[in-house]
Structure formats: structure tokens, C-alpha cells
Amino acid sequence: MPGTDKSDRQRATVTDQEALDFHSNGRPGKLEITPTKPMATQRDLALAYSPGVAVPVKAIAENPATAYDYTTRGNMVAVISNGTAILGLGNLGALASKPVMEGKSVLFKRFADVDSIDLEVDTENVDEFINCVRYLGPSFGGINLEDIKAPDCFIIEQRLRELMDIPVFHDDQHGTAIIAAAGLINALALTGRDFKTTKLVCNGAGAAAIACIELIKAMGFAPENVILCDTKGVIYQGREDGMNQWKSAHAVKTDRRSLAEAMVGADVVFGLSAKGAFSEEMIRSMAPKPIIFAMANPDPEITPEEVARIRDDAIVATGRSDYPNQVNNVLGFPYIFRGALDVRASTINDAMKIAAAEALAHLAKEDVPDDVAAAYQGVRPRFGAQYIIPVPFDPRLISAIPVAVAKAAMDTGVARKAIPDLDAYARDLRARRDPIASTLQQIYARVRRQPKRVVFAEGEEEQMMRAAVSYANQQLGTAILLGREEQMRETAEKAGIDLDRPGIELVNARISKRNNVYIDYLYARLQRKGFLFRDAQRLIHNDRNHFAACMVALGDADGMVTGLTRNYSTALEDVRRCIDAKPGHRVIGASLALCRGRAVLVADTAVHDMPSSEELADIAEEAAGLARRLGYEPRVAMLAYSTFGHPSGERSERVREAVKILDRRRVDFEYDGEMAADVALNPRIMEQYPFCRLSAPGNVLVMPAFHSASISTKMLQELGGSTVIGPLLVGLDKSVQIVSMGAKDSDIVNMAALAAYNSGV
């Protein structure tokens, strides 16, 4: 891809091809619209459309506020751009901005459960743009303007704020300013500086920069201590070249003319300009304990590594997620709109922005509880130079920021709906957390902290190679690709996959020096099971599953992933020849189904065909253990077609017996049954059985037999739109995961990460 040099590629946690594949795989793009009401029967149609729809129409015509009750308006934000300043890439047009705008829309959903749609407006004419947007007000609860160049963005936002009665918020201005201000509050505190006397240079004088310095001046910075620079250097009083009224408002009296001159002795530098704008010399010339926020995207003005080469006393932040201290507006816009929408705010005012900045800054100083530590690459962060601001995955953001914003809106009289109980509101907000991302996030974070060697047994397959590259790029450890080197290189070259990168090893089973060790090991295990020495030799030389499993069994790799080219049970049989169950454990398969904000583990989805009661109890124990390792407190529902004895039947009897076995074993987790799936999952139905021992809906579902487990998870996936991860193999003495045949590279990476994760816990 143009502009991507070797060093960028080495740093990057994703390849260009992965980024393109991510966007094009399946349904192109990142968004879809799903109805929230049933649309199955004639009656549904009559309610949703004519004639029923006329009723809310008349209600809204009579009282416009009821649009929040009868339509999506109250939870819907438009992300609107004309593509004139896409990230730090410049003016690439409305169409090219669409991936970013779709991205912002999904972040609204992911982080704050705000529904959002991207709108790309193909004009650079300010009046045309304003006219286009101003009439869209009835559709949305808020407007998030994005990536519109300065100074047009200032005029557009100002006019739209006057014309519309919903929040209009240019994220590059205020979102960035809020996050930068939060980071700055903490960086100043850490370096013992005061707002009033600190000297700051801001490189870039566009949307983000002007808003940042306006906010920090509003928070106490002295105007004479803030120097603004653009492509022509320092913005000084009297300068005429390349000026506009927004720059002029911040022009200072100074003899300094270049950025390099401005930065001499500066305490803080903000980069809101372009890649590489800060030289090492400039950084060297700054005051002791300098604060460097290099916020250009996707590449900062200077990288943290470059700063570290020159000095060790700096606090550095960038706009990227792959360095510590990500100062990026993603930390703000989802939550700020969440709070604003929930009180139906007519605008987002300064008080709300400052409240958001202070809430964010405060959060970084708080102790990080266990369930939050996972969001921090598994390392519990401590307030300090490497942690001045929470990460976007911090699950506390959803309750901290919207509450502060909503409160400020109510206090300043711009709320059109009051939230009387802010504590209850915070609890509701926490319930909006998305378990999908947090589960995977936690797994990835732990593995990154303790990277593992995972062998990808079917190394000649293109998807395996892509998955291996992604595994290595995401710094999860070393990916060992098993296969004939020549073959692998040929396939890789054709597919445009670069295997010569750190974290990838190619191993050829035929010529490996470890062959004899593996053969002896395998022969010792199989000689009394009808295998000759020759058979063991053949399996190690020719069969990659056996070779890979021996690598793991004998400690040459921490985990293994396979299954792409062979059916599950064959692959499992191969593995079981080389690896036993963990002592005292039973090998089972459990699938993690993630659907509409809920996560459930379903077991056994892989191994036991018709489990006995004893086996069902074992499955419950294994699945509960897995749930705990994944960060859930298990509530095991032992499922059947009957509930607590009715209707009776042989299969249900086995499940009932399994519950009694668990009683006798005195296990340390919640369980009950037998019960039907709706009783296990729906609290209202569960209430009909007040003696049920589950304190809340089940999150581990033990199925009565393999067929019900397999059928139900596949139906969840195909009809229910669930993400299903697995079956995950549990209970083996060494860590192996088997993907389904034809799995996508992203599924394989998840399973490899799980193999790595399980090898360490």
C-alpha cells in the first residue's frame, strides 16, 4: 500500500491485507441495520406500517417530544463528513471517508450502545453542506460532525448549532479537546506543573488544534504561554500568510518563527498536524519532564520509541491504540453522546465537555479492579507516566462519563428530560457493556502479557498463514507454521503474505531434528494399542497433527491449532493419541455463544455423544472451570426438554441424576436443573420456580447430549445472529484447539489465542 514503509509494517499490529480483508469479508463494510420489532405476521405489518403506524404519526404531530418514545430518534446519531480532513490523511473526498465514518458509527454502538449511521456529503461548499445537514434534524438525536477541514468546520458547526435543536458536535474539535485536556490534567499533576504557568506549543492550527487550545485556555492556561504553529511556522501577531480569524485569535507576540524555535524550553507540545512533524532535535530542546502528545493519526508526529531514544523523562501520548496513553477522541464521543441523548440535551455545552474531561482524568487515578485490569493487556496499570488516561476498552468509561455529562446537562438547563437517580442510571449503563468484546479482549490481553509459541499444524493452508501472521502481528507470541517450506513460501507469495517477519517460524516435519524424539514418544504411547514402530514413524513424518501434538506434548510449543482440513473428530483422535486428559479431568468441548449483549457457554459441543449422569456432572465441572478462566462467575443450568420433573422421561432423568451427583460432590459453583432452555435464560420464566437455586439466568448451559448441544449452537449462529466461538477443547493436559473445517483466518486467530491462553492457566 502506498506510504507504508518497512518500519511501519514491523510496528503495525495488522497488515494492509488484513485491513482490506476485514472490511471486505462477508457483507462489505462494518454496519448493518436490524429491525427491533417482529415483522412476521399480518398483525406485525398492520402495527409497524399502515394502518398502525398512523397512530404514532399523529401523536408526534401533536407533541414532537413523543418522537423519542415512538421512534429511534432518541438513540440515533448521524456521523457526517465531507472527507476534507480524513484523520491526518488530508482531503481525500466524501467517499473515501466512508470507512472512517462507518468505523465511528460502530464505535458508538460498541462502546456506548448508541445507534449510529454514517452520512457522507459530497460537497466542499460550506453553505451546501449546512443546507444538507440542517434538514436532517428530525431523524436523529444528535449530529457528530467528523473529519471536516478547518476553517470550514468552525463555520459549519456554529451555523448548524444555531439552526438545529439537537446536539451538533464536531468530534475532531471537541472530542479531541476533551480527551487531550483529560490527559493533560493528569500529566501536569504528575510533573508538578500548574495550568497557569505551563508553556505549551501546539503544532497544527486546524479543527482539533484550535478546539484544544480554546479548552485548555478555558481551563486556566495563560494565552501568552500557548504558541500555535501551522505549516508556515509560528502564528505570531502580525502574520498575514495563511491566516484566518480562528488562527488570529490565538496569535501571540513573539520573535520565534519556526516550530523548532517555539519548542525550545516548552513544557508541553501537542501534535495535531501530520506524521513525523517533530524532530529529535525539537524534543531534545524541550524543558525537563516534557509532556508530548503526538496525536496525528494514523502516524504520530514522533513515535514513543524515537522519544525514548533521546530522553527518558518525557510523558508521551499518541492517538494510536498500540502505544500506552492513547489520546484519541474514541474515549469521548460515544459516552458524551450517551449522556447527552439520555437527558435529551438540546446541545453539548462547555460544562458538559469539562465534566467529561474531569471524569476521564479522575478515572485514571482510581484503583483498577480485577475485571478492568484485563482491558490493560493483563497488566494492572498504576497512575503514572505510562498511564495518564484510561484505554478505550476500559469498562468503567460507560458508567463514568455519561453520568458526568448528563449531570452537567441537567445542572446547566439544557436537559429536556431529567434523570432523577444518577446511581441507578450508572447501574443501567454498566448493563450495556458488551460481553463479546470484553471476553476476547481479556483473552488477548493475557496472552500479550505472556506471549506463547503456538503451532499452526496446517501451515501450508493460506488461511493458516494469514492467521499465523495476524497472531504474530498482534504480539501474541510466536506462530509456528508446520509444512514444507518451499510449498509454504510458494503459497504465501501467491497470496501476498509476508512470512519473513518477527514471530513467524517455519518448521518442516520431514527434516526436523526432533523427529526421533517424537517417534519414540509416540511409539511408547501406542505400542500396546496395535501400532508398530513403523506406524509411529509414518505418523510423525507424514501427519502434521501428530507432529504438532508431539511438539506441544514435549514442550516445543505451548499450544496448537488445527482442524481446517480435517473433520473435528478425526483431528481430535489424532491429538488424543499424543496427549492425555489432565489428571482428574475430562476432555469436553464448550462453545461460547455471544448474542445480544449476553454470553453463554454451551457444553459439551464436541466430545461426549450420549453422556451418562456422571459424565454430565463432569461436563458441568469442566465448563464451570472454563467460565471462571474466561472471567465469568458460572451459573450452570443443566438443560433438558423438561423442567424440574415435568414432563418426565429417560433423558431428563439422567440430567436430574447429574444434579444429585453435583450435590454430592459439593462443587463450588451455582448449578441447578433439570430445566428447559427458556427457564434457564429468561428471568421471568425462572420466577415461576422460586426454589430454583440459580441467582440469575444461567450462563453455562450443559446440554443433555451432543446432538442438542451441536444443533442449538448452530441454530444460534445461523438464525439468532450469535457469534459462536468454539467448540473450545477443555480438560486436555496440553493446550490444543480445533477449528471447524474451512474456518476463516479470524476464527483461527481466536482459537490460537485461546490455545495460548489455556496453556498459561
Ligand SMILES: NC(=O)C1=CN([C@@H]2O[C@H](COP(=O)(O)OP(=O)(O)OC[C@H]3O[C@@H](n4cnc5c(N)ncnc54)[C@H](OP(=O)(O)O)[C@@H]3O)[C@@H](O)[C@H]2O)C=CC1
Ligand atoms: N488523536 C485524536 O483524537 C485526533 C487526532 N487528530 C489528528 O490531528 C491532525 C489534524 O486534524 P484536523 O485538525 O481535523 O485537520 P485540519 O485539516 O482541520 O487541520 C490540519 C492542521 O494541521 C496543520 N498541518 C498539517 N501538516 C503540518 C505540518 N507538517 N506542520 C505543521 N502543521 C501542519 C495544517 O496547517 P495549515 O493551517 O497551515 O494548513 C492545519 O492547521 C490529523 O493528523 C488528525 O489525525 C484529529 C482529531 C482527533
Ligand SMILES: CC(=O)C(=O)O
Ligand atoms: C481520531 C480522529 O478523529 C482523527 O484522527 O481524525
Ligand SMILES: [Mg+2]
Ligand atoms: Mg476525525
